[in-house]
Amino acid sequence: MQKADELETFPYPFKGEVYRYSNNSIPMDYPMSIEITPGYITEINLKRGLLKKHPERCYQSLPHTLQGQWEILEIIMEHLTTYYPNNFHLDKKNENWTFENKILQENQTFIFGDESTLPCEPLDFIGRHVQEDLIFMMQKDGDLFLDAGQLCFPANWSLAFDLGMSFKEIHRPIPGFKEEELDERILQFLLKLEAGNPWWRKNWSLMAGNRLDTSLETFDVWGKGRKEVTLANAGKFVHLRVEVQKLFRLPRSGGLLFTIHTHLISLEKLTSNTEWAEQFYKILRELPDHIVEYKGLALFRNTVIDYLKDRLESRGVW
Numbered sequence: 001m002q003k004a005d006e007l008e009t010f011p012y013p014f015k016g017e018v019y020r021y022s023n024n025s026i027p028m029d030y031p032m033s034i035e036i037t038p039g040y041i042t043e044i045n046l047k048r049g050l051l052k053k054h055p056e057r058c059y060q061s062l063p064h065t066l067q068g069q070w071e072i073l074e075i076i077m078e079h080l081t082t083y084y085p086n087n088f089h090l091d092k093k094n095e096n097w098t099f100e101n102k103i104l105q106e107n108q109t110f111i112f113g114d115e116s117t118l119p120c121e122p123l124d125f126i127g128r129h130v131q132e133d134l135i136f137m138m139q140k141d142g143d144l145f146l147d148a149g150q151l152c153f154p155a156n157w158s159l160a161f162d163l164g165m166s167f168k169e170i171h172r173p174i175p176g177f178k179e180e181e182l183d184e185r186i187l188q189f190l191l192k193l194e195a196g197n198p199w200w201r202k203n204w205s206l207m208a209g210n211r212l213d214t215s216l217e218t219f220d221v222w223g224k225g226r227k228e229v230t231l232a233n234a235g236k237f238v239h240l241r242v243e244v245q246k247l248f249r250l251p252r253s254g255g256l257l258f259t260i261h262t263h264l265i266s267l268e269k270l271t272s273n274t275e276w277a278e279q280f281y282k283i284l285r286e287l288p289d290h291i292v293e294y295k296g297l298a299l300f301r302n303t304v305i306d307y308l309k310d311r312l313e314s315r316g317v318w
Contacts, residue, residue, distance in 0.1 A: 061148035235268035
């Protein structure tokens with residue numbers, strides 16, 4: 001794969017100079033649930049290693065999700081072969097399907113709908129071929145429930161803990177969500193999503209390190225990095241982490257598929273774009289304390305602000 005310029009392809013998440021929680025979803029121009037980037041092989045190997053070592057942490061499902069899982073497998077395989085025809089191929093002969101991943105030089109023949117013909121559950125299988133984490137929420141009784149998922153690169157949450165929870169229960173820890181009725185407004189938005197009209201959004205955090213697997217269960221490993229940020233190491237050590245989340249209504253099962261592609265970029269690389277550096281500096285300075293605390297920035301926000309200020313002053317911006 002050709003190496004793309006990191007700045008040109010990075011999904012920078014900000015538009016203004018102030019950040020608040022909101023439903024920042026926008027309609028997708030075309031229904032593409034996945035994206036193959038130059039980091040594909042590295043990230044697939046990391047995912048598969050995590051799934052082998054920590055299967056219960058990285059994959060969970062409830063028995064009633066199998067129909068929806070097959071639907072997700074079909075959608076993602078179609079997107080892989082449609083948008084990346086040189087890298088993926090799908091041959092269908094009635095219910096006998098053969099999926100080819102040319103990047104990994106892997107083939108899998110299976111009977112669509114027969115779980116015994118795959119090495120693992122359908123959602124888990126197709127998740128091992130894409131960089132995205134895959135979350136399946138089923139809709140019932142006017143609510144959404146997290147009933148299955150493959151989650152290898154979480155931003156400080158636990159799939160095993162959240163399995164079976166409703167949308168509001170999952171998002172209850174976010175400050176202001178319930179008080180400002182954001183949880184209800186976003187839930188109603190999601191419930192009204194229609195098949196064939198996918199949406200997408202970006203979510204961000206600031207990480208001390210470049211680890212993709214920041215699960216709640218491993219906080220003791222990566223969380224201590226927040227105390228190790230200095231003005232001298234911030235450029236290379238601190239990374240802006242952006243999740244590109246895509247939302248698809250499944251036409252047959254009626255559930256929702258969330259695909260989450262996580263991107264990381266160092267502050268040093270990010271701030272080579274002066275406009276981004278100045279905007280991010282203003283956002284961090286203005287960011288309310290409750291968002292700072294929830295995003296885990298309290299220990300190193302001021303150091304990052306000082307780093308951004310130094311970079312801007314060295315270029316004569318101020």
